[in-house]
Amino acid sequence: MDPMVFQFIGETVKNATDAFVQPAASSLMFALQMVVLTGVTLYITMTGYAISTGAVESPFWTFVKQCLKIIIIAFFALTADGYINGVMEAINGLEGGLSQAMNTGGGAPMSIYQVLDQSMGKGFELVGICFQRADEAGWNFGSVLGWAIAGVVVAAGTVLVAMLGGAVVIVAKFSLAVMFALGPLFIVSLMFPATARFFDSWFSQVMNYVLTIVIMAIVMTFAMKAYDAFIAGADFSGDGDSNPMFAALQIGALTGVLCWIILQAGGMASGLAGGVSMAAMGIRHLMSPVSGGLNAAKTVGNMANPMSTRRDMQSGMMVTARRGNHLVAGNTMWNPAYRQHVMQNMGKNWGKATGGSVKQ
Known part of the structure; x- marks a missing residue:
């Protein structure tokens, strides 16, 4: 039969640490609540103000994700x-x-x-x-x-x-x-x-x-x-x-x-x-692969939906937008009206400029 020396010691240590850890952690959580609430309030207020005034160039959804992260951390910590x-x-x-x-x-x-x-x-x-x-x-x-x-x-x-x-x-x-x-x-x-x-x-x-x-x-x-x-x-x-x-x-x-x-x-x-x-x-560091994956997805998205400049049928002005935006606006060769508009105006301004003179 094996001796039970360490099982007895381990049980004693476990009971002692359990009696210490949970009350100590609970007391620390209670003490941190007001401090964290004050700090988070100031952080969110200042960050939101900086984004709204343009002092910080950060998308609004980045601010929202930061707030969600704070809520999740507060649940596990407090x-x-x-x-x-x-x-x-x-x-x-x-x-x-x-x-x-x-x-x-x-x-x-x-x-x-x-x-x-x-x-x-x-x-x-x-x-x-x-x-x-x-x-x-x-x-x-x-x-x-x-x-x-x-x-x-x-x-x-x-x-x-x-x-x-x-x-x-x-x-x-x-x-x-x-x-x-x-x-x-x-x-x-x-x-x-x-x-x-x-x-x-x-x-x-x-x-x-x-x-x-x-x-x-x-x-x-x-x-x-x-x-x-x-x-x-x-x-x-x-x-x-x-x-x-x-x-x-x-x-x-x-x-x-x-x-x-x-x-x-x-x-x-x-x-x-x-x-x-x-x-x-x-x-x-766990977020690094996620960020890398998002950057890769963004690169693929840029390849599939690139930026381009086309003439807008409604305003007649040159508009720079992504392929999907041009498609929604009808500024694409798939649109018969746009195709006809392009064919009618093709070559209209080709050749030598008329009027004026060039002095030697």
């Missing part, structure tokens, strides 16, 4: 349903989903704390085998000492790996809770272009902690697989290369590798989170 049930649940679901997707054990999905406990249980299973061999050695003090040393090495390595992994996970969980408590402030900053970079920094930190937890789940799953492979392939009879000291050396090397990977987990998560936040999942 309402409990939008932030707690939307943002927080989505991020927690991402972390849990990725961790469970990395579960290659073939069993039921496990939390990161269950993975830590199961990994520690596999190590203690090896410790039990070593001490059982020491007990079976009887009066052979060399074998007893060898198996006892192997058991101590395995126990120390197991505890070291589990404690390091658990500490990294718990710190990441607590840090993620702090980011959740401050989240409304940084989501609100997404409303205005001048402060949107603060949201990118916050989102990068959130993804850093999420990926740290996911990477730790992968590392501890690897540890379980390594322990299983060691138990299945090791010969604990004490003969040949599988003597107690050699087994202890193998476990020591495995422990060193796992500890090094655990220490690198933060750096790996930071690198991945920076790339994810700044290059792919930043809200402003």
Whole structure:
């Protein structure tokens, strides 16, 4: 049976952070409401005035889209349903989903704390085998000492790996809770272009902690697989290369590798989170492909519906407009009246100009 050390610690940490995060986030949302309302009112008033007076050359629909964006952001940042049930649940679901997707054990999905406990249980299973061999050695003090040393090495390595992994996970969980408590402030900053970079920094930190937890789940799953492979392939009879000291050396090397990977987990998560936040999942960067697609569509539209200058049948003046506008106005060769008008006036002013003289 696996120990439930980390499940107990994780449940305690979760209860403590839940009791802190939601009230803190709710208090922050309430405190921000009047500040945001004042700032948004001034921003919309000044932007609308600048557009109406021509001080800013921006289409009216751009202003409307900006207002819609502010409304959507306000829902996610300043309402409990939008932030707690939307943002927080989505991020927690991402972390849990990725961790469970990395579960290659073939069993039921496990939390990161269950993975830590199961990994520690596999190590203690090896410790039990070593001490059982020491007990079976009887009066052979060399074998007893060898198996006892192997058991101590395995126990120390197991505890070291589990404690390091658990500490990294718990710190990441607590840090993620702090980011959740401050989240409304940084989501609100997404409303205005001048402060949107603060949201990118916050989102990068959130993804850093999420990926740290996911990477730790992968590392501890690897540890379980390594322990299983060691138990299945090791010969604990004490003969040949599988003597107690050699087994202890193998476990020591495995422990060193796992500890090094655990220490690198933060750096790996930071690198991945920076790339994810700044290059792919930043809200402003997500709009770049959309803008590019709109520009491409505009280019195609210009090719299909170009600007041209034609004589207007009603006013008799030259008019510059798009092909579709000319078609609606009847200024096109598809219109029999326009075609007849063009044919009648074709060549009327060709040739040399009449009247006047040129002085040498």
